[in-house]
Amino acid sequence: MGLIVQKFGGTSVANTERLFHVADIVTRTYDQGNNVVVVVSAQGDTTDDLIAKAAEVNPHPSKREMDTLLSTGELISSSLLAMAIEGKGYPVVSLSGRQAGFYTNSNHGNARIHKIFDERLKKELDKRNIVVVAGFQGLNKYDDITTLGRGGSDTSAVALAATLHADLCQIYTDVDGVYTADPRIVKNAKKLDEITYDEMLELASLGAQVLHNRSVEMAKKYNVKMEVLSSLEDKPGTKVKEVVKMEKMLIKGVARDNNVCRVSVIGLPDKPGIAFRIFALMAKKNINVDIILQSIGRENTKDISFTCPCEQMDTALEVLNGELESLGAEKVEVNDNVSKVSIVGAGMQSNPGVAATMFEALFDAGINIQMISTSEIKISVLIDRKDSERAMNVIHDAFEV
Ligand code: ADP
Ligand code: ASP
Ligand code: MG
Numbered sequence: 001m002g003l004i005v006q007k008f009g010g011t012s013v014a015n016t017e018r019l020f021h022v023a024d025i026v027t028r029t030y031d032q033g034n035n036v037v038v039v040v041s042a043q044g045d046t047t048d049d050l051i052a053k054a055a056e057v058n059p060h061p062s063k064r065e066m067d068t069l070l071s072t073g074e075l076i077s078s079s080l081l082a083m084a085i086e087g088k089g090y091p092v093v094s095l096s097g098r099q100a101g102f103y104t105n106s107n108h109g110n111a112r113i114h115k116i117f118d119e120r121l122k123k124e125l126d127k128r129n130i131v132v133v134a135g136f137q138g139l140n141k142y143d144d145i146t147t148l149g150r151g152g153s154d155t156s157a158v159a160l161a162a163t164l165h166a167d168l169c170q171i172y173t174d175v176d177g178v179y180t181a182d183p184r185i186v187k188n189a190k191k192l193d194e195i196t197y198d199e200m201l202e203l204a205s206l207g208a209q210v211l212h213n214r215s216v217e218m219a220k221k222y223n224v225k226m227e228v229l230s231s232l233e234d235k236p237g238t239k240v241k242e243v244v245k246m247e248k249m250l251i252k253g254v255a256r257d258n259n260v261c262r263v264s265v266i267g268l269p270d271k272p273g274i275a276f277r278i279f280a281l282m283a284k285k286n287i288n289v290d291i292i293l294q295s296i297g298r299e300n301t302k303d304i305s306f307t308c309p310c311e312q313m314d315t316a317l318e319v320l321n322g323e324l325e326s327l328g329a330e331k332v333e334v335n336d337n338v339s340k341v342s343i344v345g346a347g348m349q350s351n352p353g354v355a356a357t358m359f360e361a362l363f364d365a366g367i368n369i370q371m372i373s374t375s376e377i378k379i380s381v382l383i384d385r386k387d388s389e390r391a392m393n394v395i396h397d398a399f400e401v
Contacts, residue, residue, distance in 0.1 A: 002167040003125070004029055007039040007135065007157035011174040012231035013077045014044035016084075022231060023084040025172070026130060030090060035125045037164065039135040039157040040081055042073025047150070063108030067137075067147045071097065074134035074153070082132045092130040095120065097145070100131075102138030102156065104146045111146035112214075113138060113155070116163040125164075133160065154215035162222035169224050171211065172231035177238035178203070178210055181254040185389050186396045192252070194239040199252045199344055202377050206342040207257030216240065250354065251345040251399045254392050258385060260290065260340045261313040262370065264305040265320055267297060267330025277327060278304055281319050287312045291340070291373040291382060301330075305371065307382060310336055338370065339388035342380040343395060349376050361398035367391050 006029065008022050022038075030036050041047075050069050054061050061069075075096055082094035101117035124131045135153025140146050148155050154171055161169035178200065179189040195203075197220035204213035210228060219226045219240060229237025268274050275294065282289050290307045297303055308316055313334055320332045348354055358379055362369060367390065371382035383391055 001033050003035045005037045005157050005161040005166045005169045007171050008231055009173045010041045010044050012172050013040050019081055019084045027088055027090050030130055036130050037160055038132045040077040041135055041153040043077045046073040064144055067108045068145050070147050071137040071145045074136050078132045078134040093124050094132040096134050097137035098139045100133045104138035104140055106140040108146055110149040113159050118163050151212040154212035158215040158218045158224050161224045169226045171228045176230035178228050181392055181396050186392050192238050194244040196244055200240050202344045203253050203255050206255040208255040251343050253344050254396050255342050256388050256392055257340040259309050260307045261310045261336040262307050262338050263316050264333045265329050266303050267301045269328045270300045270302045285315050287316050291371045293371045337385045338382050339385045340380050340382055341391045342378050344378045355379050357398050358395055361394045365394045
């Protein structure tokens, strides 16, 4: 008998008909003789709706109350799915994150799982119950509910698979696998039969929301066999694993991240220690700095620009404006109308032609590059947000991935 963890995303459990369909997938797996642990996300747009509702009541709610509110979305879907499975005559129990033993740190809104106390889970599985767990949530040491960050149910599923030594972790979603780019944006995107943990981690971290990046990180660490597949169509998906068959394809995919903004400190004195001071200020406020660009201006001045997540832009601006005089800077400018578009694949730096091909495709399309960053496994450019979908398409076409 095997143990399979199956995770269903928001679209997959959006309404009664879909819940019934998910119940069929789960009970079929159970009938094949497996123990099944199911993880669900909130139905459809529930999480977004709850965020909007909170904003009506209080534009700046505490993170603790926000987590308590958001965790309810997954409680609804888990109990409803359990009822659907129960209705088919199968033994089932739904568990909240807390009941399933998820213990996290106290970083509300983006908590990390410390440990899963699995006694209850094991007890239920020993009774041959199907266990439906509310994803995305846990409990901190103060007994408060935490959530794992947007898209975090994937991480709940992989964490359960790792803890329970599951044979397989299946992530059922509204596309039939991982593509070379978001298939809703790039019409020529191709489905991948398999992808390595490293490449998937990079794609997810660079904006491909098909998997929560921390779920991939965890799957790699604990060697969890993972598969992304459609909850709507019965066909093979994409396997995420350590090594894949050698292919000639150098570029694995194109990703876009809209949660970036650019901060520029203009007219800084061109002397040692300035970059250190700026980034020390950012570090003190836990600002997640990504791409950095320093350019030399006129008359011994320089400009320093960097990117950070949009929700941190106001804090960065406030801190830097407060230090303008002491830094000797002229002004700070911000731009939240940008996107980061990246290509991912092994061996970028040893293939100089790759960057040239990417930049040529953007040049031919008349798209201006504001910033560039490269690593062994990716090349990213910062561009105007309005150009980002076109950029993804022309880059994808240029590499014929
Ligand atoms: P779920 O609610 O099931 O967790 P998500 O919306 O989080 O689903 O993730 C699935 C979506 O990810 C797809 O609908 C697709 O638009 C998007 N996506 C982005 N990049 C990719 C990619 N490279 N391959 C497949 N889907 C992608
Ligand atoms: N419901 C949460 C979200 O919308 C978690 C998830 O879907 O994975 O982000
Ligand atoms: Mg998701």
